[in-house]
Amino acid sequence: MHDLSLHLVSIEAFCIRVPVKMPIKVAFGTFRDRPMVLLRVVDDHGAEGWGEVWANWPASGAEHRARLSIDLGERMVGKHFDSPEQLFRQLSQELEVLVLQTLEVGPIAQVLAGIDIACWDLVARRANKPLHRMISQRDAQQVPVYVTGINPDQPEVFAAARQAEGFRSFKLKTGFGHDLDVRNLQAMREALGPSVELTCDSNQNLDLPAAKAFVKAIAPLKLAWFEEPLRVDAPASEWEELSKFSSTPLAGGENFHNEQFDQALDGSVLHVIQPDITKWGGVSGNAQVARRAVAAGKRYCPHYFGGGVSLLASLHVLAAVGGEGVLEFDAHPNLGREAVVGELLPVRDGSVPVPTGPGLGAVPDLSQLAGHQTWTGRVKA
């Protein structure tokens, strides 16, 4: 048995904003830089671990989450916890009233997720084991990946270039208008060929009639999934109607938390479950959701659009649970990813190797990010 116990003596937060050359569009907004919040936790023996807090939206919200990490971190340093999971459960419970008081369900859940990832990295590093071997006996050598964040402007050109680099699965951003979306998917299918996995994501942007018209139009293109066609809070009856009507499997999960996962896992509407490890649950919560998804015959495909720590954490959970899942992989240049992952994840024939080093398998190179830090803070025992 591995020693999972924790006695943290410090938590540091680093807020980073990396400029982008090409803005990245989604249905509800545009990335004009790439924000990232990294956490470093240290225990009483000097072992360290790294986590990442979801910080993409609202665009100004990353610094707030970094500050909140230090604020909430005060509740954790200097105390004993039996395991990262126990810390996660206990802190989630302790913060319930603060969530009600502030309505900050997202930022608080995201900070807890980042701390959970850091704690798992720490205990895995201390045990000199890759993170996925701390949560599973499965001996995974590689995981399949897909290209995400593909803009609606001539996506077939961008996707074909990625195909030449070794990618075999592609997700288009949709929700920009029926005709443009259908045209783009047709062009991608034509450019990439019938054997690649093609999917799309409308980021909650359609109503039921528009979604039904869209799934009818794209049915011949044989997409592997259609992600967040409707708002997450649309009536269950609308989701059920669309699911029955659509020959394309439906996907979602990046905007779920807590019992919403129970409903999705127990129901038949979603065939693809996509929690974001930095947005809710960290490794503790996501490993559980992932195992249940695979056991229910669904695909666990972790949502990811952040820096390198969250990419590695998502990869390890997917490697641990297996199934038919595929890892979301951002093919845009992003120093926030590159300064962590470096050359660790070369894509070959649609897959990347599972890192074999301790913990996540890499640590952030802060020297590469130094010029882009917008806020740092630290809390000590």
Ligand SMILES: [Mg+2]
């Ligand atoms: Mg999405």
